[in-house]
Amino acid sequence: QQQVKQSPQSLIVQKGGISIINCAYENTAFDYFPWYQQFPGKGPALLIAIRPDVSEKKEGRFTISFNKSAKQFSLHIMDSQPGDSATYFCAAQQSQTGANNLFFGTGTRLTVIP
Amino acid sequence: KAGVTQTPRYLIKTRGQQVTLSCSPISGHRSVSWYQQTPGQGLQFLFEYFSETQRNKGNFPGRFSGRQFSNSRSEMNVSTLELGDSALYLCASSLGGIAYNSPLHFGNGTRLTVT
Numbered sequence: 001q002q003q004v005k006q007s008p009q010s011l012i013v014q015k016g017g018i019s020i021i022n023c024a025y026e027n028t029a030f031d032y033f034p035w036y037q038q039f040p041g042k043g044p045a046l047l048i049a050i051r052p053d054v055s056e057k058k059e060g061r062f063t064i065s066f067n068k069s070a071k072q073f074s075l076h077i078m079d080s081q082p083g084d085s086a087t088y089f090c091a092a093q094q095s096q097t098g099a100n101n102l103f104f105g106t107g108t109r110l111t112v113i114p
Numbered sequence: 115k116a117g118v119t120q121t122p123r124y125l126i127k128t129r130g131q132q133v134t135l136s137c138s139p140i141s142g143h144r145s146v147s148w149y150q151q152t153p154g155q156g157l158q159f160l161f162e163y164f165s166e167t168q169r170n171k172g173n174f175p176g177r178f179s180g181r182q183f184s185n186s187r188s189e190m191n192v193s194t195l196e197l198g199d200s201a202l203y204l205c206a207s208s209l210g211g212i213a214y215n216s217p218l219h220f221g222n223g224t225r226l227t228v229t
Binding site for chain 2: 034036041042043044045046049089091101102103104105106107
C-alpha cells in the first residue's frame with residue numbers, strides 16, 4: 001500500500017515555466033514532509049522540507065504548499081530551468097518515533113525544454 | 115565534509131549467492147538508513163541503525179540484514195539472492211535527532227544485478 005501518492009509520473013515544461021508536482025497522504029501522524037531531487041546515477045538530495053504547522057515554505061525558486069485538511073502537499077518550481085530536469089520525490093515521516101523511516105512517493109520525472 | 119560513501123558502486127551476483135554492501139556515513143552522523151530503489155516499487159525503507167542498534171525495520175524478508183559498527187559505518191547483507199533483489203541500494207545518514215533538524219543525506223548507491 002502506497003502511503004504517499006505522487007502525480008504526475010512525468011512532466012514536460014518549457015524553460016521559464018512553472019513545474020507543479022502533487023502529493024497526497026493518508027496517515028495523519030506524518031509530521032515531516034521533505035522533497036528530494038535525484039539526477040541519473042546519483043542518490044536523492046534533499047531539496048526542501050516542511051512541517052504541517054506552516055502552509056507554505058519557499059527557498060529560492062522552490063516552494064512547498066501544504067494543505068493539512070486535505071492531506072496534500074505540492075512542490076512548485078518557478079522559472080524552471082533545463083538544469084532542473086531530474087526525478088523529484090515527495091516523502092513523509094512520522095518524526096516523533098525518532099526513527100528515519102521515510103515513505104516516498106513514486107517519483108516525477110521532470111524534463112525542462114530549453 | 116565528505117558525503118555518504120557507498121561501496122561498491124556496481125555488483126553482479128548469481129541467484130542463491132549472498133552479498134554485502136558497505137556504507138560510510140558523513141562524519142558525525144550516528145544514524146544510517148538503507149533503502150531499496152526499483153522502477154516498480156520506488157524507494158522503500160529497509161532498516162535504520164543508530165548507535166549500533168537497529169532502531170526501525172521495513173517490510174522486507176529476513177534475508178535482508180544489516181549492522182552498524184562503533185564508527186557508525188554500516189553494512190547490509192542479502193543472503194540467498196533472488197532475481198527480484200536487483201535494485202539500487204541507497205544508504206542515507208543523519209545526525210539521528212528530530213527529522214526536521216536532522217535530514218537524511220543519501221549516498222549514490224550500489225547497483226546490484228542478480229542473474
